Amino acid sequence: MTTIQSQTAQSDAAGPPVTGNPILRIWNNKEARSVIFQILTIVGLFAFLAYIGTNAVANLERLGKTFSFDFLGVPASYDINQHLIEYTSQSTHARAAVVGLLNTLLVAVCGVITASILGFIFGVLRLSHNWLINRIVYVFIEFTRNVPVLLHILLIHGLVIHSLPHPRQAISLWDEIFFTNRGFYIPKPDFQEAFMFTVIAFIAGVVGFIIFKRWARKQQEATGRIYPVFWVGLAAIVGLPVLAYIVTGAPIEWETPKLGRFNLRGGLVVIPEFLALWLALSLYTSAFIAEIVRAGILSVSHGQWEASMALGMKRSRTLNLIIIPQALRVIVPPLTSQYLNLTKNSSLAIAIGYMDIVATLGGISLMQTGKEMETMMMVLAIYLVISLVISMFMNWYNQRIKLVER
Amino acid sequence: MASETATQKYEPGTHPDMKPPVLTSGPVYWLKENLFGSITSTILTLLAVYLLYLIIPPLFNWAVLDATVNAASRTECQQAGDGACWAFIKDRFLLLVYGFYPIEERWRVNLSFILLLVAIAAILWDAMPARRHFVKFSVAYPFVAAYLLLGGEWFGVPTGLEEVTTDQFGGIMLTVVIGITGISISLPIGIVLALGRIGNLPAVRVVCVMFIEFIRGVPLITLLFVASTMLTYFLPPGTEFNLLLRVLIMVTLFASAYMAEVIRGGLQAIPKGQYEAADSMGLKYWQAMRLIILPQALKISIPGIVNTFIGLYKDTTLVVVIGLLDPLGIAKSSLADNRWQGLSNEMYIFIALFFFICCFSMSRYSLYLENKLHTGHKR
Numbered sequence: 009m010t011t012i013q014s015q016t017a018q019s020d021a022a023g024p025p026v027t028g029n030p031i032l033r034i035w036n037n038k039e040a041r042s043v044i045f046q047i048l049t050i051v052g053l054f055a056f057l058a059y060i061g062t063n064a065v066a067n068l069e070r071l072g073k074t075f076s077f078d079f080l081g082v083p084a085s086y087d088i089n090q091h092l093i094e095y096t097s098q099s100t101h102a103r104a105a106v107v108g109l110l111n112t113l114l115v116a117v118c119g120v121i122t123a124s125i126l127g128f129i130f131g132v133l134r135l136s137h138n139w140l141i142n143r144i145v146y147v148f149i150e151f152t153r154n155v156p157v158l159l160h161i162l163l164i165h166g167l168v169i170h171s172l173p174h175p176r177q178a179i180s181l182w183d184e185i186f187f188t189n190r191g192f193y194i195p196k197p198d199f200q201e202a203f204m205f206t207v208i209a210f211i212a213g214v215v216g217f218i219i220f221k222r223w224a225r226k227q228q229e230a231t232g233r234i235y236p237v238f239w240v241g242l243a244a245i246v247g248l249p250v251l252a253y254i255v256t257g258a259p260i261e262w263e264t265p266k267l268g269r270f271n272l273r274g275g276l277v278v279i280p281e282f283l284a285l286w287l288a289l290s291l292y293t294s295a296f297i298a299e300i301v302r303a304g305i306l307s308v309s310h311g312q313w314e315a316s317m318a319l320g321m322k323r324s325r326t327l328n329l330i331i332i333p334q335a336l337r338v339i340v341p342p343l344t345s346q347y348l349n350l351t352k353n354s355s356l357a358i359a360i361g362y363m364d365i366v367a368t369l370g371g372i373s374l375m376q377t378g379k380e381m382e383t384m385m386m387v388l389a390i391y392l393v394i395s396l397v398i399s400m401f402m403n404w405y406n407q408r409i410k411l412v413e414r
Numbered sequence: 415m416a417s418e419t420a421t422q423k424y425e426p427g428t429h430p431d432m433k434p435p436v437l438t439s440g441p442v443y444w445l446k447e448n449l450f451g452s453i454t455s456t457i458l459t460l461l462a463v464y465l466l467y468l469i470i471p472p473l474f475n476w477a478v479l480d481a482t483v484n485a486a487s488r489t490e491c492q493q494a495g496d497g498a499c500w501a502f503i504k505d506r507f508l509l510l511v512y513g514f515y516p517i518e519e520r521w522r523v524n525l526s527f528i529l530l531l532v533a534i535a536a537i538l539w540d541a542m543p544a545r546r547h548f549v550k551f552s553v554a555y556p557f558v559a560a561y562l563l564l565g566g567e568w569f570g571v572p573t574g575l576e577e578v579t580t581d582q583f584g585g586i587m588l589t590v591v592i593g594i595t596g597i598s599i600s601l602p603i604g605i606v607l608a609l610g611r612i613g614n615l616p617a618v619r620v621v622c623v624m625f626i627e628f629i630r631g632v633p634l635i636t637l638l639f640v641a642s643t644m645l646t647y648f649l650p651p652g653t654e655f656n657l658l659l660r661v662l663i664m665v666t667l668f669a670s671a672y673m674a675e676v677i678r679g680g681l682q683a684i685p686k687g688q689y690e691a692a693d694s695m696g697l698k699y700w701q702a703m704r705l706i707i708l709p710q711a712l713k714i715s716i717p718g719i720v721n722t723f724i725g726l727y728k729d730t731t732l733v734v735v736i737g738l739l740d741p742l743g744i745a746k747s748s749l750a751d752n753r754w755q756g757l758s759n760e761m762y763i764f765i766a767l768f769f770f771i772c773c774f775s776m777s778r779y780s781l782y783l784e785n786k787l788h789t790g791h792k793r
Contacts, residue, residue: 046617053621060648067647138455139448140462154773155766156728158742163766166758352633359735370639380643388632388640395631 064381079377080105086372088363090279101373108368109390115285115364116351116394122290123350124343127297134302145298152295157353160292165284165360192283195262196276202256209252213244220244281362285354293350297343304339305331336409344402348395355391365390487753502757503764506748510765513584513739519565519576523587526562529555530594538779556598563591580658584739586768592730592740596665597723603666604673605712609703611674612681622674629671634729637664642736661733669726676722680715681707713787720780724773731769741765 034040068075080102087097092110095103133145152160172189186193217240224235308331316326357364358371370387374380437443449459480497482490483504491499503510512520533555536548551558561568566577583591610622629637641660649655684707692702712719734742745761748754 042615046615049615049618049621063650064647066651067649070651136455136458137448137451138458138462141458144462144466150774151770154724154728154770154777156731156769158731158734159762159766159769162742162758163762166762170756170758348630355633355635356732356735358635366633366635366639370636374643381647384636384640384644387636391633391636392628392631 068381073378075381077382079373079379079382082377084373084376086376088368089361090282090363101369101377104373105365105369105386108363108365111282111362111368112351112354112357112364112366113394115282115289115354115357115362118286119289119293119350119354120347122286123293123297123346126290126294128301130294130298131301131305134298135305149295149298152291153299157288157292158356158359160288161284161356161360164288165280168280168284189280190277191280192278194276194278195264198263203253205256206249206253210245210249213246213248216248217241217244279362281357281360284360285357285362289350289353292353293346296346296349300339300342300346301335304335307338308334333409340402340406340409344399344406347402348398351394351398352391488755488757491757498760499754499757500760502748502754502760505754506744506761509748510585510741510744512587513744514582515584515587516576516578516582519578522562522565522575522578526559527587527590529558529562530590556595559591559594580656583658585741585744588733588738588740589727589730592662592665592733593727595662596669596726596730599666600669600673600722600726601719603670604677605708607670607674608677608681611678626671626674629668630675634665634668634732635735637668638732638736640664657736658738661736661738665726665730665733668729669722672722672725673719676715676718677711679718680711680713683714684711716783716787717780720776720783724776727773727776728769741768 034044081100083098084101084104085097086104088095088104088107088111090111091107092114093103093107095107130145130149133141134149136142136145168191169189172187174189185195220235220240221237224237224240228234312330312334313326316330321329354364355366358367361367366387369383374383377383450456476497478497480495481500482494482497483500485491485494485499485501486505488499488502491501512523515523532548533552536542536545536552539545542548561573562575563583564578564580565573565575567573607622607626610618611626613619638661641664642657645660646653646655688706688710689702692706695702697705731740731742733740734746737743739747742765745758745765749756749758749761
């Protein structure tokens with residue numbers, strides 16, 4: 009309180025600004041001052057950019073380096089342990105970067121999906137009336153989110169590497185799936201031509217479902233009759249492709265891994281690095297999503313439940329039509345930043361040797377070519393674009409579910 | 415049943431005793447209500463008990479009953495029992511705490527840690543005796559700590575302490591140095607950025623938005639890589655720049671962008687009337703901000719600010735990627751030791767516990783503060 013009084017006293021004592029001095033007069037004019045301040049900011053910014061620009065040019069010259077992206081066409085001559093597209097050590101740096109980018113995107117997409125599912129489950133369980141379940145989930149969430157994600161990654165990686173058996177003593181499920189310290193071996197699907205019909209059936213199912221949903225909605229608005237949209241959707245999207253698959257004679261041949269002399273052969277290998285990164289990112293982010301979901305559901309006032317019950321709606325319909333749409337409005341914005349965080353955290357891959365974009369372009373390519381500026385700029389630009397795309401998509405979704413007021 | 419009792423007539427005083435009401439307190443009621451309330455609840459409870467049975471006893475056996483505390487190597491541990499080998503942690507404990515700080519100078523780390531506790535207490539504990547004087551010390555603390563930890567010559571003036579170079583910093587001490595520096599500097603920078611972003615100077619706003627969105631759009635790792643590989647290019651030729659200092663700058667800038675967004679949320683939640691009231695009182699911009707707007711805005715953004723602090727503290731682990739020896743860096747080099755190879759679980763669990771204790775207490779404090787500062791109506 010005393011500070012406030014002394015403050016006002018001081019500003020009173022300063023009195024009205026001196027009007028005689030023209031410079032002071034300009035300085036005391038609010039508009040003029042804001043223009044001056046902005047000009048100073050711009051000038052300062054450009055001076056700073058010019059300063060670091062000239063320094064960079066001087067330094068590059070001193071080291072005899074040029075600023076060019078020619079290195080992208082040179083063979084990379086290093087191996088990448090997981091490549092979704094064709095890649096050998098003879099491929100170019102540009103291709104290595106693409107392989108890295110695809111690895112980043114793969115782990116990010118997988119992570120976002122599992123983190124969302126787990127997060128929603130944990131968030132709902134956290135609201136359970138069952139005391140034991142509630143406490144277990146609480147302890148799990150607090151432990152998970154208060155430990156750095158890098159430690160999760162290293163811990164899970166260590167567990168896979170040190171605690172799972174060597175391929176020769178692999179733990180197997182029905183002799184189809186093998187858990188070893190070199191990764192998980194799963195059967196590899198080999199798609200044959202007839203599989204096309206299943207894909208067509210799937211697309212037809214999705215299209216049919218969308219049309220049916222629109223029609224059902226119009227019918228409901230017109231007549232009040234409610235159609236079983238969920239079951240029809242399930243039948244169209246899952247049932248139809250399964251039917252097509254069976255009718256065309258199961259056109260996928262599974263190549264199961266076989267135990268060789270030293271290692272497992274064949275099948276699809278999920279490398280331990282991917283596994284550790286994926287699991288760690290999913291668990292870590294799911295703890296945050298769980299708290300977001302919990303807060304979202306709690307934010308819907310209890311009166312909404314009561315009102316819906318009073319209208320005679322079933323519990324499931326209340327959830328679907330009343331509670332979840334309102335909760336989503338609270339949930340989606342923070343969920344966006346969790347998705348962004350997960351994508352950015354996938355750059356920690358480098359700590360365990362998963363070859364993502366930072367490890368390929370910003371790591372080995374940088375070391376081999378000595379192009380620090382170019383590679384780092386590319387990596388930064390790629391992450392900026394990914395972030396931008398995710399936020400644009402989530403903003404679009406947010407607009408769609410936003411509360412439409414009068 | 416109801417109709418029966420309604421029709422039956424009793425003379426006054428002859429009504430038989432009613433049954434006692436159903437139990438509504440006590441452990442049996444609690445169990446029934448909280449664990450076996452419905453069929454689903456009962457199933458969930460049984461599943462949870464089974465899950466705990468699967469996890470807890472083996473974990474307890476591994477971590478406590480079968481664990482070995484005294485051993486000189488992993489093989490000795492394995493001979494003693496098949497549980498955790500805590501001897502490894504015991505062997506590396508001092509390294510994990512102090513890094514490679516010279517042994518005879520470690521009292522300086524201890525002293526600055528004790529002073530840190532005093533400085534933090536003065537800020538967090540508002541019933542502290544003579545708090546006003548201690549707060550002055552808190553402001554001066556960063557310089558005191560820098561003096562104590564670094565020693566050597568400052569601007570040619572000997573300080574009386576032996577010099578310790580920053581590459582000897584390591585372990586938990588390094589985590590705390592990065593964390594505290596980042597936390598204390600990112601808050602003021604974040605406030606300035608947030609004010610710039612919501613202010614009405616277009617040029618300043620554009621600069622602030624660009625800075626904030628750039629930093630938030632890229633992972634901290636890439637910024638640390640920039641600090642370790644590219645930053646020297648932007649400095650005058652021949653400038654030697656301490657790696658720890660570069661990392662500190664990057665971590666601080668990173669945190670301040672996130673801080674700015676949190677504070678912007680708080681600023682935008684302040685009703686327009688408060689700004690207008692401050693203007694009509696004739697307060698200048700900075701006065702209005704300092705006396706009217708920021709106290710309210712910061713108060714409502716406390717949970718977000720503490721979350722950013724926690725995030726920053728956890729992110730300090732990333733410095734291991736560019737070769738600084740934080741606890742994870744020490745862990746990495748310790749695990750490469752022949753005697754202890756393969757004991758990653760013990761090491762990482764120990765470090766995880768350390769971070770859990772720090773971050774969990776921070777989030778608890780934020781909850782407490784939120785409740786204390788909640789001056790509005792609360793149901």
